[in-house]
Amino acid sequence: MSSRSRRALSVAAVAATLLAATACTTTAASPTTASPAPSASRPSPAEIESAATQPNIVLVLTDDLSKNLVRYMPNLRKMQQDGTTFTNYTVTDSLCCPSRASLFKGQFPHNTGIYKNHGSDGGFRLFHSRGQESSTFATDLKAAGYRTGFFGKYLNEYLPATSFNGGKPYVPPGWDQWFAGGNAYDNFNYALNENGTVKKYGKKPADYLTDVLSAKATGFITSSAATGSPFMLEVSTYAPHAPYTPAPRDAKLFPGLTAPRTAAYDRLPEDAPAWLATHPRLNAAQKSRMDAEFRKRAQSVQSVDRMLGALRDTLTTAGVADDTLVVFASDNGYHMGEYTLPSGKQTAFDTDVNVPLIVTGHGVKAGQTVEAVVENTDLRPTFADLAGERAPAEVDGQSLRQLLAGETPALWRKAALIEHRDPATDPADPDYEHDSINIPPAYDAIRTADFTYVQYVDGTREYYDRRADPDQLRNLAGSLPADRLTQLRASVRTMTKCVGAEACLRAASAIS
Structure with a gap:
């Protein structure tokens, strides 16, 4: 029996219990068992269907996984066959914390x-101090009756032992099960906050973080x-972020890649x-280093x-595959030698901002791009x-449900x-650039x-026609007519000020 059927029977059983309760005369409960009496109203057909x-x-959210790694992931490619691939999935910033905050909140960085x-x-710390955790997709789904679980990387600066509640390691609202790490990029010798208790892991093969998260x-x-x-549940891996540590069993894969x-x-x-414009060409040492790094990245995504x-x-096995939506994404992309840049991110090139979004399962059209x-x-x-709820008014984004079903x-x-x-140029930042x-x-x-x-704070601009120039090698900003530049500047200004789904959709739909 599927979970959908079990849920329908569960609701029906509750309804029957409540109706039976209203037909009986009850006595006062003892002090040790007293609790508020449940409502005797019968659940509507709509509530049972919901x-x-x-x-x-x-x-499944990965860290710094660029599109060029998908080819090394057979299970992910199987998801593409079984589900829907979004070719124009863009992150709000090619940097970990801003991107993850946008995902949790459904809002732009502004x-x-x-x-x-x-x-x-x-x-x-800023996310927490601003009270942002009180309204996220976790609190939405918790309020909708979901059991929620988080496993892996949360937000930069979060530490497993972080305490905001009288000494007990902090667990954000909305999560029933919480297993989160801090600076665990090595995938060994890390700690996890496991539902309020900090547990340390070592360097044995069995401690490899992606495998630990998978088991949990x-x-x-x-x-x-x-x-x-x-x-x-959200499973948020540290792989393939630098230092790109693969599982020991994968460390010799792809020789020569x-x-x-x-x-x-x-x-x-x-x-x-x-x-x-004046950036130097790559030298031999940089190329050799990036070749080794790319090989490790391909190795590290094997565990993912x-x-x-x-x-x-x-x-x-649990009988719930047909009732489950599986979503795969990355917080941002990664460049490795493109545009003369050594390993990194943060640019507006597609290498950094256009990342995988692959969805399969319940209500998703198979084999769709x-x-x-x-x-x-x-x-x-x-x-x-999907949970049958209206997104909070603060949300800037739109539901993908129709697109997933193959509708327009x-x-x-x-x-x-x-x-x-x-x-900020802080060497403690995992994305610090020397x-x-x-x-x-x-x-x-x-x-x-x-x-x-793209328009930079220094006044310079970029414009790439990606249909004619998919590698973004011809900046046409200097040749655009003045009225076109005026139009683009106005569009950016409107979008960077939009608040809420309706206003942001209107701003993003007026662009040509």
Whole structure:
């Protein structure tokens, strides 16, 4: 029997119990067992149907996983065959914490206030101090009756022993099960806050973090499915973030593999923006290092791919696969030699902002490729929609439910917004860049299915016609007519001020 059927029977059983209770005369409960009397109203057919059809949700979020790694992940490619791939999924910033904050909140950085990984305008501490955790997709789904679980990387600056409640390690609201780490990028010798208790792990093969998260997540699925209630879990891996540590059993895979030599590899765009125009070409040592790093990245995603397979197998074994939506995404992309830049992110090039979003399962059309422009702000309203709830008014994104089903929404955005601010140069930041010439200045950008437009704080601009120039090697900003530039600047200004789903959709739909 599927979880949907079990839920329907469960609701029906509750209804029968309540009706029976109203037919009997009851005596006062003893002091030790007294509790508020339940409502005797009978659940409506709509309520029974809602309980029966709320799908489970499994979100696998990776760290710095670029599109060029998908080819090394057979279980992920199987998800593409079984489900829907979004080719124009764009993150609000190619930096961990701002992107993750947008995903949790369904908001752009100008509304979350999270622009960096730490400091006065970013990081977990600011997210927490602003009260942002009181309203996320976790609290939405918890309120909708879901059992929720989080496993892995939360927000930058979060530490497993972080205490905001009288000495007990902190667990954010909305989560029934909480297993979160801090600086665990090595995937060994880390600590996890396990439901308020900090547990330390070592350097044995069995301690490899992605495998630990996989085991805990599959256990959560099994226990949750047995209840017959809907559940939602996020598994947030540290892989393949630097230092790109693979599981020991994968450390010798792909001998001789090198970073892809695309048309953009070690090449500056024509009329490159000021920050990039004088960037030196890559030297032999940099190329050799990036080849080794790319090989390790391909190795490190093998454990992520196995986890995907294990999660889907567990859903099948538990009898809930047909009632579950599985979502795979990355917080941002990664460049490795493109545009003469050594390993990193933070740019508005597609290498960094256009990342995988692959969805399969309940209500998802199989083998579908969707070119509609979607963003990480869309996941929260999608989850709320699937749970039968209205997304909170603060949400800037749109539900993907129709697109997942193969339908065409009456109105959809034409552009995604990207907001990036100069990161603080703190060596403790896991995304710290030793050489400032590799970091773009602050910028706002819009990315459509056809072009990318970027305007920097120093006044320089980029415009790439990606249909004619998919590698983004010809910056056409200098040749655009004045009225076109005026139009683009106005569009960016409107989008960077929008608040709420209606206003943001309207702003993003007016772009041509």
